[in-house]
Amino acid sequence: MEPNSIQLTSFTFPHEAQQAVSYLAANEIFCTLKDEMTVTVHPFYSNAIGGVKIMVTPLDFEKGKQLLIQGGYIQENSMKTEMKKFPTDTKCPFCQSENIDKKRTPGIMTIILYITLGALFPVLKSNMICYECNKSWKFRTISST
Numbered sequence: 001m002e003p004n005s006i007q008l009t010s011f012t013f014p015h016e017a018q019q020a021v022s023y024l025a026a027n028e029i030f031c032t033l034k035d036e037m038t039v040t041v042h043p044f045y046s047n048a049i050g051g052v053k054i055m056v057t058p059l060d061f062e063k064g065k066q067l068l069i070q071g072g073y074i075q076e077n078s079m080k081t082e083m084k085k086f087p088t089d090t091k092c093p094f095c096q097s098e099n100i101d102k103k104r105t106p107g108i109m110t111i112i113l114y115i116t117l118g119a120l121f122p123v124l125k126s127n128m129i130c131y132e133c134n135k136s137w138k139f140r141t142i143s144s145t
């Protein structure tokens, strides 16, 4: 990978990114994938880490972007959307404590919701728990559309 390569765009699923890479390569844009393995092994992390990223050199950025828009791989306005980051400064909504963590053992209802809703909506839900007041709640990371 070029040391100064920059992110052209990102895809939630590795196969989408690979199609875009093939399309770019056919149009003589050299690019590389970043975080592909992470997403392949942990699909639920895809939204959290920003998906599979397509990296290009700055010289190829504009041409690559136009090619992906023309090819229908990305929408023009999606380039303006900032990558959602995994919130790290979340506080407990009940007692404002920062002594919180992700719940390690999701209940069966949570798993069912993941499977049913997760297939319909591009939403990553996490159960958070507060160690101060022992309340739990959900936060959502909505993927950019």
Ligand SMILES: [Zn+2]
Residues within 6 Å of the ligand: 092, 093, 094, 095, 096, 097, 130, 131, 132, 133, 134, 135
């Ligand atoms: Zn609390």
